[in-house]
Amino acid sequence: MLIHCPFCGARPSEEFAVLGDAGPKRPEAPGDDTGSDPEAWYDYVYLRDNPRGVHREFWQHVGGCRAWLVVERDTATHEVRSVELARKATAGREAS
Amino acid sequence: MRYGWHSIVRQALGGLSAVAPAWRNPEPKPAYDAVIVGGGGHGLATAYYLAKEHGLANVAVLEKGYLGSGNIGRNTTIVRSNYLLDGNVQFYEKSMQLWEGLEQDFNFNAMVSQRGVLNLYHSDAQRDAYARRGTAMRLHGIDAELLNRDQVRALVPFLDFHNARFPIHGGLLQRRGGTVRHDAVAWGYARGADSRGVDIIQNCEITGISIEQGRVTGVETSRGRIACGKLGLATAGNSSRTAAMAGLKLPIESHVLQAFVSEAIKPYIDQVVTYGAGHFYVSQSDKGGLVFGGDIDGYNSYAQRGNLPIVEHVVEAGVAMMPGVSRLRLLRSWGGIMDMSMDGSPIIDKTAVEGLYLNCGWCYGGFKATPASGWCFAHTIARDEPHALNAKFRLDRFRSGRVIDERGGGARPNVH
Ligand SMILES: Cc1cc2nc3c(=O)[nH]c(=O)nc-3n(C[C@H](O)[C@H](O)[C@H](O)COP(=O)(O)OP(=O)(O)OC[C@H]3O[C@@H](n4cnc5c(N)ncnc54)[C@H](O)[C@@H]3O)c2cc1C
Ligand SMILES: [Zn+2]
Numbered sequence: 001m002l003i004h005c006p007f008c009g010a011r012p013s014e015e016f017a018v019l020g021d022a023g024p025k026r027p028e029a030p031g032d033d034t035g036s037d038p039e040a041w042y043d044y045v046y047l048r049d050n051p052r053g054v055h056r057e058f059w060q061h062v063g064g065c066r067a068w069l070v071v072e073r074d075t076a077t078h079e080v081r082s083v084e085l086a087r088k089a090t091a092g093r094e095a096s
Numbered sequence: 097m098r099y100g101w102h103s104i105v106r107q108a109l110g111g112l113s114a115v116a117p118a119w120r121n122p123e124p125k126p127a128y129d130a131v132i133v134g135g136g137g138h139g140l141a142t143a144y145y146l147a148k149e150h151g152l153a154n155v156a157v158l159e160k161g162y163l164g165s166g167n168i169g170r171n172t173t174i175v176r177s178n179y180l181l182d183g184n185v186q187f188y189e190k191s192m193q194l195w196e197g198l199e200q201d202f203n204f205n206a207m208v209s210q211r212g213v214l215n216l217y218h219s220d221a222q223r224d225a226y227a228r229r230g231t232a233m234r235l236h237g238i239d240a241e242l243l244n245r246d247q248v249r250a251l252v253p254f255l256d257f258h259n260a261r262f263p264i265h266g267g268l269l270q271r272r273g274g275t276v277r278h279d280a281v282a283w284g285y286a287r288g289a290d291s292r293g294v295d296i297i298q299n300c301e302i303t304g305i306s307i308e309q310g311r312v313t314g315v316e317t318s319r320g321r322i323a324c325g326k327l328g329l330a331t332a333g334n335s336s337r338t339a340a341m342a343g344l345k346l347p348i349e350s351h352v353l354q355a356f357v358s359e360a361i362k363p364y365i366d367q368v369v370t371y372g373a374g375h376f377y378v379s380q381s382d383k384g385g386l387v388f389g390g391d392i393d394g395y396n397s398y399a400q401r402g403n404l405p406i407v408e409h410v411v412e413a414g415v416a417m418m419p420g421v422s423r424l425r426l427l428r429s430w431g432g433i434m435d436m437s438m439d440g441s442p443i444i445d446k447t448a449v450e451g452l453y454l455n456c457g458w459c460y461g462g463f464k465a466t467p468a469s470g471w472c473f474a475h476t477i478a479r480d481e482p483h484a485l486n487a488k489f490r491l492d493r494f495r496s497g498r499v500i501d502e503r504g505g506g507a508r509p510n511v512h
Contacts (some may be wrong), residue, residue, distance in 0.1 A: 001403055012405070013395075013403065013405065015404035018394050018510065020349070020395075020396070020508065020510060030469065042494065042495050043345075044220070045494075046438045046494040046495075047347055048348065050346070050348060050349050050396065051336075052334075052337060052350075073395070073396075075396045075397050075398050075399070078397065078401060079397055
């Protein structure tokens with residue numbers, strides 16, 4: 001698998017560390033609306049869609065520029081569809 | 097037909113016409129009392145014990161490919177019961193005991209070989225952890241021996257004991273552990289289930305689950321609709337997808353694990369040996385090939401094949417442990433899809449949908465579990481409640497915080 005780092009270009013996957021699914025959204029801190037809902041935490045910590053097909057996931061270019069990335073990859077073929085900086089990809093998530 | 101010396105003689109004299117297929121290849125019936133999805137080890141064992149222990153024979157096993165095409169035919173065949181945590185200890189020991197009697201029980205040669213499983217340790221801390229684990233095992237009546245370096249050397253003299261970075265100080269040995277011929281396990285259970293009336297239906301993929309008023313009523317399949325009163329999912333690797341057909345979201349991710357076999361050499365490694373400094377485990381097959389594996393690739397995958405970085409990583413660990421194999425050639429490598437659960441332990445349970453049962457989350461250790469998994473799942477389905485042996489493998493343990501995390505890795509499926 002090659003991953004196109006926005007800073008370093010196409011690099012082999014072994015230069016990267018994978019964190020996993022970029023989908024789950026962390027509930028707010030306890031006390032806030034969603035933060036005190038145990039179901040929201042259960043969902044965030046444990047439950048995954050685990051699709052066969054396109055999957056958005058966090059990777060870090062640890063053997064390069066160390067940027068955190070969101071990689072869109074097909075779990076059935078390992079094809080990498082797109083790569084964005086995690087900062088950009090997750091910006092505005094709170095607002096949504 | 098009962099297999100034994102008399103059947104060998106009869107078949108030898110009778111020629112090919114005396115050789116009967118080991119199981120039928122029936123058309124699906126419109127309805128069954130119970131349907132098991134997944135013709136891997138766990139699904140077939142479940143059907144076998146449903147028929148044998150619970151007298152339920154109007155049962156079908158639906159397999160989307162051919163029998164044994166999944167992980168049951170792809171694993172590195174290691175069996176052991178060297179667990180630490182409550183729940184796991186008892187369950188895996190039950191499995192070990194079932195392995196010990198399995199071939200007589202289902203009248204099939206599964207080549208159960210209790211050649212011993214030796215886990216190496218490389219530091220004082222690791223020795224202490226193994227001492228603790230071995231003690232926990234012995235408190236449960238399971239065999240475990242903590243060996244020092246000389247004792248290990250007597251068993252496996254060719255290891256790199258003085259490796260500069262990871263010297264070998266000793267190991268934890270479970271002599272009752274070993275290997276079992278994986279395909280034969282699938283075939284033996286299939287034959288045993290079939291001869292008790294279970295229909296094994298291959299090339300039959302389920303594509304939907306019908307639920308009416310909170311109750312399972314049947315499945316949609318590539319070979320038409322099949323009605324059933326009870327439905328057990330044993331679809332390792334694809335559990336999230338089959339459970340989603342019933343609206344369930346699971347604490348599971350699918351990951352690829354690779355395995356390897358080398359060219360055949362003379363008898364070299366008598367036991368299963370695992371390297372404690374990297375993830376590496378090896379045994380030698382009766383044909384002479386070294387069969388080995390290591391870590392999962394680490395990213396979500398349904399591809400049944402991995403990538404080269406892990407090949408290099410596994411081979412490096414192997415050569416660090418036993419430098420003598422460095423010039424061996426690899427014959428083959430392959431991959432299988434693991435249900436990696438959020439705590440590294442499995443789920444055998446009922447669900448909120450009446451008549452729907454789950455068997456999943458086996459990670460890369462589910463082969464050794466095959467007999468006990470089938471045995472417990474059959475009990476859970478037949479009695480509509482878990483057996484004491486799988487009572488801790490509940491789906492709601494994640495919600496309630498009662499996780500069983502042997503590795504202490506937390507909710508990261510790719511580190512278990
Ligand atoms: C490389 C590798 C090495 C391993 N090494 C070991 C080891 O040394 N020791 C150990 O204990 N464990 C090991 N394992 C793990 C072990 O193989 C699995 O945990 C275990 O086999 C899973 O249970 P199973 O046999 O029922 O799975 P499978 O054989 O995968 O059965 C599941 C079946 O479900 C079918 N299926 C899926 N979706 C559908 C559908 N929609 N409709 C119909 N059928 C469907 C699949 O086709 C498959 O045949 C290893 C696994 C791999 C891949
Ligand atoms: Zn980079």
